[in-house]
Each structure stands twice: as C-alpha cells, then as structure tokens.
Amino acid sequence: MSAPPDLxxxxxGDCNPDLVLVDAQLVPEFGQAERLIERAExxxxxxxxxxxCGAARLGLKTxxxxxxxxxxxxxxMAESLREREVETPGVVVEPTLQTGVTxxxxxxxDRAILTFPGAIEALRSELVDPELLAxxxxxxxxxxxxxxxxxxxxxxxxxxxxxxxxxTSLDPNWDPSGEWDGGLRDVLGEVDVLLPNAVxxxxxxxxxxxxxxxxxxxxxxxxxxxxxxxDGALAVRAGEEPVVARAPNVPxxxxxxxxxxxFDAGFLAGRLSGSTVGEALALACAxxxxxxxxxxxxxxxxxxxxxxxxxxxxxxGAEASSAPAPHSR
Numbered sequence: 001m002s003a004p005p006d007l008x009x010x011x012x013g014d015c016n017p018d019l020v021l022v023d024a025q026l027v028p029e030f031g032q033a034e035r036l037i038e039r040a041e042x043x044x045x046x047x048x049x050x051x052x053c054g055a056a057r058l059g060l061k062t063x064x065x066x067x068x069x070x071x072x073x074x075x076x077m078a079e080s081l082r083e084r085e086v087e088t089p090g091v092v093v094e095p096t097l098q099t100g101v102t103x104x105x106x107x108x109x110d111r112a113i114l115t116f117p118g119a120i121e122a123l124r125s126e127l128v129d130p131e132l133l134a135x136x137x138x139x140x141x142x143x144x145x146x147x148x149x150x151x152x153x154x155x156x157x158x159x160x161x162x163x164x165x166x167x168t169s170l171d172p173n174w175d176p177s178g179e180w181d182g183g184l185r186d187v188l189g190e191v192d193v194l195l196p197n198a199v200x201x202x203x204x205x206x207x208x209x210x211x212x213x214x215x216x217x218x219x220x221x222x223x224x225x226x227x228x229x230x231d232g233a234l235a236v237r238a239g240e241e242p243v244v245a246r247a248p249n250v251p252x253x254x255x256x257x258x259x260x261x262x263f264d265a266g267f268l269a270g271r272l273s274g275s276t277v278g279e280a281l282a283l284a285c286a287x288x289x290x291x292x293x294x295x296x297x298x299x300x301x302x303x304x305x306x307x308x309x310x311x312x313x314x315x316x317g318a319e320a321s322s323a324p325a326p327h328s329r
Contacts, residue, residue, distance in 0.1 A: 005166070007087070007135040008060040008272055012128060012150065013048015013142030014120040015066035015081075015091060016100035017073050020257055020296050026107050043257075043296030044080050045102050046120070047173055048142035050258040050297035053084045054265030054287065057301045060272065063132060065090030067122040073099035074119075084298065090132045094119055106255045113174075120146050125153030133157070138167045138272055140264070141191075144184060145175040151183040158190035169193035170222075171264055172200055180204050188220035193271070195264050197227040210234070211242055223277070225267060225284075227260050232285055235277050245281035248289045248314040258297020263288035266307055279311075286310035 023037035044053060048066060056062045064086055068074035070093050077099065081088050100118035104111055120143070133139065139161045141147070141154065158168045170191045172184060180203045188194065194217060198210045201224065205213035214224040214236040225235045232247040253259075266287030270280030286307040294300030302310075 005135050005137045006061070007063055007132075007137065009052070009055050009062045009138050009140060009268065010090070010132060010136035011048045011052040011055070011062065011064045011140045011142060012123065012147075013051065013064065013066055013140075014046035014100065014146055015049045015064060015068055015077050016046045016102060016115075016118065016120060017076055018043050018045030018102045018104055018257065018296060020104045020106055020255070022106045022255060022295060024108060026105050028105065039295065041295050042076070044077065044084075044298045045258075045296075046077075046100070046143070047171060047258075047261050049077060049081060049086075051140065051142055051171070051261040051264050052086045053081070053298045054258075054262040054291070054301045055269060056085045058265055058269040058287070058304045058307065060265075060269055061087075063087035063090055063136070065092075065123065065128045065132065067092045067094050067097065067119040067127065069093070069097045069099040069119050070095040071099055073101055090129055092123075092127055094122055097122055104257055106257060108252065108255075111255070111257065115146075115176075117146060121148050123147055124149045125157045128157065133161065134164070136161070136166060138169065138268060140168070140268065141170040142261070142264075143173040144170055145172055145177070145182055148182065151187075154183070155187040155190050158187060162190060162192070167192045169195060169264070169268060171195040171260070172204060174200065175203070185220065188217065188222055191222045193267070194222040194224045195227070195260075195267065196224070197260055198229070201226050211236065214242070225281070227263050227288070229256075233263070233281050235281055237277075243277050243281060245278065245285050246314060247285050248310050250289055250310075253289070253292025254295050254300070256292050257295070259288040259291050261297060262291035262301055266302075269304065282311040282315050283307055286314065
C-alpha cells in the first residue's frame with residue numbers, strides 16, 4: 001500500500017530568472033540610442049517558480065518540477081527556490097541547454113515581456129519523478145503554452161493524479177503563437193481548476209465577454225477561475241451562477257509582475273485548506289494585490305496571515321458598500 005501524500009502541491013512549470021526594468025516612461029529606442037531607467041532587478045521568474053514560491057510562503061509544502069541549464073541563471077534559480085523553502089528534487093539540470101530568461105519592461109500601467117524559452121520548453125511528462133508525483137495532494141501546471149514538450153503526455157499524467165484521489169489545476173498564461181490551443185482543449189477534462197486571466201479566457205474560448213467565455217470552458221469540466229485585475233475575480237462552474245470577488249482597495253503597487261501567479265497560489269491554498277470558492281477567491285485577490293508591493297514576482301508575496309487579514313477587510317468593505325443606507329432621523 002502506497003504512503004499517503006505528504007506534499008501539498010507539486011508545480012510543473014517554467015523556472016527562469018526575470019530581469020525587470022522599471023521606468024515610468026519606459027519606451028526603448030533603436031538606432032543605438034541609450035536611455036537611463038529608474039530601476040533594474042534580477043529576480044525569480046517563470047510562472048511556475050513564482051507560483052511555487054507564493055504557495056510555500058502561504059504555508060503549503062511545495063515542490064517544483066522543471067528543467068534548467070547548468071549555468072549562472074540555472075544556479076541562481078535553484079538556490080533562490082531553496083531559500084524560499086520550495087523543494088527542488090524535481091528540477092532537472094540539462095547541461096546541453098541554456099536556462100530560459102525573461103526581460104520585463106515595466107511601467108506603472110503596463111508591461112512588455114520578452115522571453116528566451118531555453119530549457120523552459122524541455123520539460124516532458126516522463127521527466128516528472130513518479131515518486132514526487134505520488135507525494136502530491138495537488139498538481140498545478142503553469143505556463144501551458146510555453147511548455148510545448150509537456151503537452152503531449154499531460155492528459156495522462158493529470159488523469160493518473162485524479163485516479164488516486166488528487167486534484168489538478170492549470171494556468172495557460174499567454175500563447176506566443178496566437179493559436180490559443182496547443183492541445184489545451186484535449187486536457188481540460190483532466191483539469192479541476194483552470195486559472196486564466198480575462199484576456200486569456202476570451203482568446204481560448206473565442207468569445208469577447210469573460211463570463212460567457214468562462215461558461216463555455218466550464219462546460220468541458222473544470223472550475224474556471226478568471227483573474228480580472230483591478231476588477232477582482234470570478235469563478236464559474238458548469239450550470240451554476242458565477243461567484244465574484246472584489247479586488248482589495250489599496251494604494252497602487254510597485255509593479256504587477258507575477259501577481260497572477262500569486263493569485264493562483266492563494267486560490268489553491270484556500271481550496272486545499274477547505275475554503276469555499278468565494279473564500280478562496282477573496283484570499284487569491286489579496287495574494288495578488290499584496291504581491292505588487294515590491295518589485296518582481298516574489299519580493300512582496302504574502303504570508304497566510306497577511307493575505308487572510310486583507311481578504312477579511314475586502315469582504316467587509318464589499319458587504320458594507322452593498323448594505324442599504326441607514327434611515328435618517
């Protein structure tokens with residue numbers, strides 16, 4: 001008889017540094033023009049690595065399965081993950097490959113993202129250690145559209161997790177190819193929670209309205225949780241009314257790099273601890289909001305106590321604003 005799972009979360013994902021360049025008027029110029037900017041930071045990057053760090057920060061026992069190169073960026077990522085208490089036995093070092101890297105041009109209102117995939121594309125289902133997989137209560141797939149080698153065997157891998165009583169989730173992230181499929185629809189039946197943002201859910205479903213897009217994808221089986229930025233988030237299950245959570249009302253953050261990944265960590269932390277969908281949405285919105293208080297994807301990530309406090313405050317504020325006004329005397 002196999003041992004019960006002792007790992008809350010296993011993330012299958014991208015593991016690369018982010019070079020974040022920040023300036024309020026960040027517009028690069030060609031023609032060998034040089035511009036000075038406000039700030040530059042090399043931070044933990046990759047949707048999977050950021051999400052794993054956020055989950056560990058929230059108290060989940062978390063591991064990452066990924067591929068890195070035997071190079072400076074790979075060593076930086078492995079050491080940084082361990083410092084944040086993410087287990088790394090599933091991180092495969094491939095000496096023939098370069099670790100991927102993302103350059104983020106960040107302004108307060110928007111950002112541009114340039115990614116060299118490198119080893120990001122090399123993770124395959126057969127590289128995921130079966131013993132590590134068996135240890136996990138929940139398996140999350142990040143950056144689906146970047147992990148082209150993982151897609152062919154992913155459905156079978158996720159089905160095996162569900163067959164032994166585990167749960168699964170997937171964040172598609174942006175599709176650089178513009179096709180918005182890449183085998184995603186083939187695996188939706190093995191995904192318990194799908195976590196796109198508003199732009200992604202519309203592109204995947206071929207629909208202009210996020211709620212309708214979420215309903216279409218929910219018909220394939222998953223609970224569809226849509227990140228709406230400053231408008232909060234919503235969750236849709238097939239045949240049910242959407243559940244909605246408002247974003248906390250706090251001062252503007254430093255940048256939004258990795259906020260969606262911290263949101264994912266918060267939602268799964270809530271659900272894995274028995275929270276309702278509405279409670280998990282509120283916790284997720286708090287985690288995404290708090291992550292923006294520092295540059296990069298991991299510097300501002302919340303503890304469970306911090307996230308729960310902000311979630312309670314946001315829910316109380318929402319209830320107060322929707323309550324009828326008191327009668328005047």
